[in-house]
Amino acid sequence: AQTVTQSQPEMSVQEAETVTLSCTYDTSESNYYLFWYKQPPSRQMILVIRQEAYKQQNATENRFSVNFQKAAKSFSLKISDSQLGDTAMYFCAFPAGGGKLIFGQGTELSVKP
Amino acid sequence: GAVVSQHPSWVICKSGTSVKIECRSLDFQATTMFWYRQFPKQSLMLMATSNEGSKATYEQGVEKDKFLINHASLTLSTLTVTSAHPEDSSFYICSARSLLADGTDTQYFGPGTRLTVL
Numbered sequence: 001a002q003t004v005t006q007s008q009p010e011m012s013v014q015e016a017e018t019v020t021l022s023c024t025y026d027t028s029e030s031n032y033y034l035f036w037y038k039q040p041p042s043r044q045m046i047l048v049i050r051q052e053a054y055k056q057q058n059a060t061e062n063r064f065s066v067n068f069q070k071a072a073k074s075f076s077l078k079i080s081d082s083q084l085g086d087t088a089m090y091f092c093a094f095p096a097g098g099g100k101l102i103f104g105q106g107t108e109l110s111v112k113p
Numbered sequence: 114g115a116v117v118s119q120h121p122s123w124v125i126c127k128s129g130t131s132v133k134i135e136c137r138s139l140d141f142q143a144t145t146m147f148w149y150r151q152f153p154k155q156s157l158m159l160m161a162t163s164n165e166g167s168k169a170t171y172e173q174g175v176e177k178d179k180f181l182i183n184h185a186s187l188t189l190s191t192l193t194v195t196s197a198h199p200e201d202s203s204f205y206i207c208s209a210r211s212l213l214a215d216g217t218d219t220q221y222f223g224p225g226t227r228l229t230v231l
Contacts, residue, residue: 033218043204045157045222091156098170099145099210101220103156 002027004094006104013082014112020067021077021107023092029053032095034068036077039106040088048090051075082111115141117209119223126197127231134192134226136207142187143209147220148180151204163190197230204228 004025013019025034036048051059051068058066063083067076079086089108093101116139126132136146144165149157161182162170169182179201181193190209194201204227208220 035219037222042224043151043206044224045206045208047219047221050217050219095218098162099212099218099220100147100159100162106156108154 002029002094002096002102004092004102004104006090006092006107008107009105010108010110012110012112013079015082015084017082018078018080019082019109021079021090021092021109023075023077023104025073025075025092025094027073027094034066034075035093035101036064036066036075037091037093037103038086038088039091040085045091049077079109084111084113087111115139115209115211115219115221117207117221117223119207119226121226122224123227123229125229125231128198129196131193131195132197132228134194134205134207134228136190136192136209136223138188138209138211138221141209141211143190143211144187145210146184146190147208147210148182148190148192149206149208151206151225153204157206160192194228197228199230202228202230 032053034051038046038048049061063080065078089106091106092104096102118137120135146163148160160175163182163184165184171177184190206225207223
């Protein structure tokens with residue numbers, strides 16, 4: 001069965017510093033996408049970044065980047081120069097077939113001034 | 114980016130009544146939409162997959178007669194909570210699947226609906 005695990009329920013970081021959120025998954029698929037979504041206090045789910053498993057290069061979107069280790073089935077999110085607006089719940093997600101997504105348990109990130 | 118709207122954003126209803134929630138993809142067509150339920154401080158729980166022009170597929174443990182889903186067009190799916198009870202109070206989120214010609218497959222989410230059943 002496909003599973004997604006986020007082992008850090010809560011994290012905090014000082015404004016302007018860097019933080020890394022971890023995610024591991026289990027699958028027998030060889031080609032797939034991986035996603036990080038952000039859910040701020042408004043509860044709107046926002047796509048942060050997407051990684052294609054067949055691409056060796058790690059995805060980057062402005063201050064957000066991933067460290068994708070396919071063999072280790074690890075997909076961590078690095079947030080550089082953290083801002084107060086980055087305070088949110090972060091979910092990693094993995095496709096489960098038919099377009100479905102399996103979500104991790106979430107990591108609640110607090111950015112402190 | 115792709116935009117998905119959801120209406121209403123919040124609703125309060127009396128026990129025993131039915132409530133309909135709409136999910137629309139505003140700038141793209143979505144043959145597949147999904148409905149999730151989320152409790153406070155928890156992850157999203159997939160309730161059902163809504164396919165345009167066909168019956169929805171429900172996840173194990175979700176009562177299809179209580180949570181009626183209709184996907185009448187490529188931009189609209191509705192979730193009706195029938196005979197709502199207080200235990201149905203929750204945050205309901207829809208998403209729409211965007212499939213591009215290059216194979217990119219992404220879900221975009223609506224802002225959610227907070228349902229309170231008195």
